[in-house]
Amino acid sequence: MKLFHVLKSQQFDRERLDYLCSLSTVVRKVAKSRAGSDFLRSRLSHRRAMLYFTQPSTRTFLSFLNACQILGIQTSEIRDPSTSSEYKGEDLKDALRTFSSYVDLIVMRTNREGVADRIADHLDATDRPIPVINAGSGKDQHPSQALLDVYTLHRSFQFKGGIDGKTIAMVGDLARGRTVRSLCYLMKNYEDVRLVFVSPHGFGMLPDLKEFLTKRSIAFEETDDLRDVLPRCDALYMTRVQDEHDVDDESHSFDADRFTLHYDDLARLREDAVIMHPLPRRQEIDRRIDGDSRAMYWRQARNGMWMRVAMIATIFDVAGEILDHAADVYTTSELRDVGP
Amino acid sequence: MKLFHVLKSQQFDRERLDYLCSLSTVVRKVAKSRAGSDFLRSRLSHRRAMLYFTQPSTRTFLSFLNACQILGIQTSEIRDPSTSSEYKGEDLKDALRTFSSYVDLIVMRTNREGVADRIADHLDATDRPIPVINAGSGKDQHPSQALLDVYTLHRSFQFKGGIDGKTIAMVGDLARGRTVRSLCYLMKNYEDVRLVFVSPHGFGMLPDLKEFLTKRSIAFEETDDLRDVLPRCDALYMTRVQDEHDVDDESHSFDADRFTLHYDDLARLREDAVIMHPLPRRQEIDRRIDGDSRAMYWRQARNGMWMRVAMIATIFDVAGEILDHAADVYTTSELRDVGP
Amino acid sequence: MKLFHVLKSQQFDRERLDYLCSLSTVVRKVAKSRAGSDFLRSRLSHRRAMLYFTQPSTRTFLSFLNACQILGIQTSEIRDPSTSSEYKGEDLKDALRTFSSYVDLIVMRTNREGVADRIADHLDATDRPIPVINAGSGKDQHPSQALLDVYTLHRSFQFKGGIDGKTIAMVGDLARGRTVRSLCYLMKNYEDVRLVFVSPHGFGMLPDLKEFLTKRSIAFEETDDLRDVLPRCDALYMTRVQDEHDVDDESHSFDADRFTLHYDDLARLREDAVIMHPLPRRQEIDRRIDGDSRAMYWRQARNGMWMRVAMIATIFDVAGEILDHAADVYTTSELRDVGP
Structure with a gap:
């Protein structure tokens, strides 16, 4: 190559x-x-x-x-x-x-x-x-972040049929997070992937990317209810609010708690799901989750x-x-x- | 090990x-x-x-x-x-x-x-x-500073019976200097070491460390008269005033000159004594002393x-x-x- | 050596x-x-x-x-x-x-x-x-800049009789540019070099250096007309205004455009001349000149x-x-x- x-x-x-x-x-x-x-x-x-x-x-x-x-x-x-x-x-x-x-x-x-x-x-x-x-x-x-994210998904699903056919939820400030955007572009390379965008009003995935997904026939849905999404995703990609890009204190209205993975939420997540985060993290993932076998974010960094x-x-x-x-x-x- | x-x-x-x-x-x-x-x-x-x-x-x-x-x-x-x-x-x-x-x-x-x-x-x-x-x-x-200080003493007294039994004077702002504190802790490992703390009022070794020495039966004395100490120490450990820790301009009252090794002082120091300093130095050691065979501070850095x-x-x-x-x-x- | x-x-x-x-x-x-x-x-x-x-x-x-x-x-x-x-x-x-x-x-x-x-x-x-x-x-x-400049001249004239006998024009803020000063000192080592200093009034080569050249019998002339110099130099050494040394906004009076090599000027320059610049460049050399075979400044950096x-x-x-x-x-x- x-x-x-x-x-x-x-x-x-x-x-x-x-x-x-x-x-x-x-x-x-x-x-x-x-x-x-x-x-x-x-x-x-x-x-x-x-x-x-x-x-x-x-x-x-x-x-x-x-x-x-x-x-x-x-x-x-x-x-x-x-x-x-x-x-x-x-x-x-x-x-x-x-x-x-x-x-x-x-x-x-x-x-x-x-x-x-x-x-x-x-x-x-x-x-x-x-x-x-x-x-x-x-x-x-x-792009190198997108590649390492794909590699993390690839490893996680290596013995479970690969990335094809998986449901991947992306959570947080999707409008301004470049890692989720780059990862979405790469999904065109996989069959039957379903994306779930979980974000508060005003922080959703931008139109250009949704247009790209529609053109490529990549299924996606949008919601602001994280709890509802947990039982049906194979990968949960958490992200932080990108307040360094604030122009007029937009992040003030971001209700971080609703887009946080709490310790109690673990029970709703599938046994074989994986939790990812590009890091650095703030409060998006409860630290007690770090020891759970589904927590993949430290390996993601090493990946x-x-x-x-x-x-x-x-x-x-x-x-x-x-x-x-x-x-x-x-x-x-x-x-x-x-x-x- | x-x-x-x-x-x-x-x-x-x-x-x-x-x-x-x-x-x-x-x-x-x-x-x-x-x-x-x-x-x-x-x-x-x-x-x-x-x-x-x-x-x-x-x-x-x-x-x-x-x-x-x-x-x-x-x-x-x-x-x-x-x-x-x-x-x-x-x-x-x-x-x-x-x-x-x-x-x-x-x-x-x-x-x-x-x-x-x-x-x-x-x-x-x-x-x-x-x-x-x-x-x-x-x-x-x-700790690595304490180890290098011990190593410098070890080398200096290698052919003179080792560190055991030596008198070590520590001079300057002992209350706030962590190098002298760490070195004191290590003295518990040697036999019959005698410590002499030379500092102005208000800058003496802190009670917790003196308590430690007492418990370990390590002999120490306190004085503010450097000139008096010179003839009876094997090692003279000079330090600078730690004014970066000042809260209320405490260092203003520190009479640096009295806790400085002047060129004339060399005559009072034993022929086989060693002069140490963790560096950086200000005025604590007259630069003309740098060429004296007892000046060990440059070797100390390399040690x-x-x-x-x-x-x-x-x-x-x-x-x-x-x-x-x-x-x-x-x-x-x-x-x-x-x-x- | x-x-x-x-x-x-x-x-x-x-x-x-x-x-x-x-x-x-x-x-x-x-x-x-x-x-x-x-x-x-x-x-x-x-x-x-x-x-x-x-x-x-x-x-x-x-x-x-x-x-x-x-x-x-x-x-x-x-x-x-x-x-x-x-x-x-x-x-x-x-x-x-x-x-x-x-x-x-x-x-x-x-x-x-x-x-x-x-x-x-x-x-x-x-x-x-x-x-x-x-x-x-x-x-x-x-000095290492002067050596690399000499090396660039050495390579450029390697098959054209070497540096001896060449005419080297230095252009710009010669009063405050240390690269041209250092290079001038090295010219004492070559035979029949002719230096042409091209600078606006007030930014000319300083008296101490001109005295040095006179003592060493190194020919030099001073002018403020770059266009006139182009056809007769083997090497054209362009420099930028050294405004970081301004005390009283001196650079304000520096007419940069007159001491710039414009694209049109190339026609007046000899086919086998070389254009040098210590970099960083501002506007002293038109970027369209970068592709010309006489442009030696990128190689100069690598030299x-x-x-x-x-x-x-x-x-x-x-x-x-x-x-x-x-x-x-x-x-x-x-x-x-x-x-x-």
């Missing part, structure tokens, strides 16, 4: 998703032994990456950084825009072109929509184009690191070597079920 | 202290050759650590970072709490649990007391507990790096391999006396 | 410059293969460096960081002076002496003139002196990384090994012409 830039979740079809999910599970297995982790780390030890994170994001930053380290990639960080030389009046294209001349990969997260696309186009036109990964661009896209390893290995065309190595050392069934 | 979390200096008994001091000297010797430094770096190259330093601390941060690098550990840094996603309302336990899912070790320094303990407890209750090192928690503990290497090697159970390697390459006497 | 501290461009004579330029081209060639990059990275994998950048500088910082990574050097960063423990009242000499005790090399960039020299002197007087590289000190020196690799390899005395390795693998002509 070929992969260069990773810019939006729409670029991933079913074949690519299945490939990346399998590869994620393989690298996680390989990394468990000392020999395997040495093997992974020597794959890309001659490569260097820049993590350009001018929008604060500890979690995604750390996930990408550690994914690079697992593959032996050395990294440069820009995390604080104020230490950047942009204060000298340089434009972003110039800055990124210069930075790109030092490294082999740029992972970027910014406050503004479409920036990663524009930088990728700009570098493509130079004599030294390098891959660009969008690690979150304003409100529009966060993200492995999915990012898979993505970067594919970009630099070493995925084949890793799969070959794994096939030499492990049986097929060992590679399918690798634990947390 | 087994070690998992490093949370407080009280957890170290004499056997552990002796072991870590010897190991520190061995790793420093091994690191001197190219082959030895390659050996050390390949011990833990499959491990990753997170340095979570939300309280500013360049020195301790760098010491831990370089200790990790010496053992080949790859690191992630959080140094500025404002770039963290904590602004999204996440609590610290959630944040650290997520971070812990990417790495194999957390080294943390915070402004608040007891935080490292609470995080260690929290992670112990998960399905992927990892070791936590307290690199300074508010005013209460700074800290080696002690941290020893600590981390023990946590990850590779100390044995390092000691075996050293025994193959060096004689016992070569390993005892390794220079600065 | 021996090299320890790198403090000012004056310390480099013709022999050193030629050596470093050749070495830069060799390392860049060697790095192109996986085996070569592995070879480079294993040269200094036992070394650790500190990048002490209290003056913001993304570009120079990244260039040095990646140069270290290419040679396998592990790095510690101080990029934000506010996270440093200097707030505790420590002086810079003490701080750098402590930091130096953890690492093998300090690369430092500061706002103040002469700081790197003072730190180098200070460390030389200790029992563990380590090399110091000045990565820019206030308005006075930026900087290779020159820094050469410099550090020389400091740690591994340049010989690298040259030997290259001679084993490549022919002389392969090593001379390595592409972008």
